[in-house]
Amino acid sequence: MPADQPTILATSGGYRRAQRTSFEFNALIHHAVELSGTTGRPRVTHLPTASGDQRWLGDDMVEAARVAGFDFSNLYLFPMPNLDDLEGHLLEQDVVWVNGGSVANLLAVWRVHELDGVFRRVWEAGVVLAGVSAGSICWYTGGTTDSFGPELRAVTNGLGFLPYGNGVHYDSEARRRPLVHQLVADGTLPTTHCTDDGVGLVYRGTELVEAVSEQDGKGAFVVSREGDRAVEERIEPRRLRTP
Incomplete structure (x- = not known):
């Protein structure tokens, strides 16, 4: 059942610690x-493109999905796509979840496989596009990324379904916030939407339409340009029920 209109959930979270598995899906x-x-x-x-399609991560996701009661699959692109019809498969899903890692590498690999156009059609068809970190920025x-090395840099060639910049891990990595402000102030990024971890x-x-959180005390932020400086506005998230 597709969503009634194109929908994206862009996050800096999604997981929680577990006892029997490596992690569980959070709210x-x-x-x-x-x-x-x-x-x-x-x-x-x-x-898991952004992390190089590591199979251990896919296996851990399968276990978390079993606990959650999802009909779940991994879509791998290394060393070749594991499915013949990528678009057909994606159109059959309720949710596409993109994991974190290198957003620069993710975008390059997706474009080689023409997934940029595929994802636009999937989004317009009502499949929810979602993800964490690189899977948010894309x-x-x-947005801001460590794809090129330890020093954070701007990435400006995202898919552009959302006409904003994106700042992830806004409260947990000290260099993220000042770089977002700098990039918005100098016009490298447009108005930028940012998430603390868990938001x-x-x-x-x-x-x-809404900010949501799986943790207490967290925030979302809109950073916009006024003249030659950046101005930040906090958005209070709605606390989600813990599953």
């Missing part, structure tokens, strides 16, 4: 399923 991933409107067993596919025009931003079409 943000469950919220992505809720946004899809599905009433059956959720169909969720996971892309949907925007760009997600919900978009219907290209409109930001």
Whole structure:
């Protein structure tokens, strides 16, 4: 069942510690399923492209999905796509979840496989696009990244479904906030939407409709340009129920 309009959930979270498995899906991933409107067993596919399609991560995701009760699959692109019809598979899903890692490498690999166009059609068809860190930045025009080395840099060639910049891990990595402010102030990034760890931003079409959180005391932020400086506005997230 597709969402009633194009939907993106862009996050800096989604996981929690577990006892029997490496981790479990936290409230943000469950919220992505809720946004899809599905009433059956959720169909969720996971892309670990940004971390080089490491199979151990895919296996851990399968275990977390079993606990959550999802109909789950991994979509790998290394060393070759593990499915013949990528677009057909993605169109059958309720949620696409993109994991973190190198957003620069993710974007390059996706474009080689023409997934930039595929994802636009999948998004427009109502499949919820969601993800964490690199899997958040990719949907925007760009953001801040350590894809090129320990020193954070701008990435500006995101898919651009959302006409904003994106700042992830806004409270947990000290260099993120000042770099976002610098890049917005000098015009490298447009108005930029940022998330503390554990926070997600919900978009219907290209409109930001809500901030949500799986942790207490966290925030979302909009950084915009006024003259030659950046101005930050806090958005208070709605606390999600812990699954």
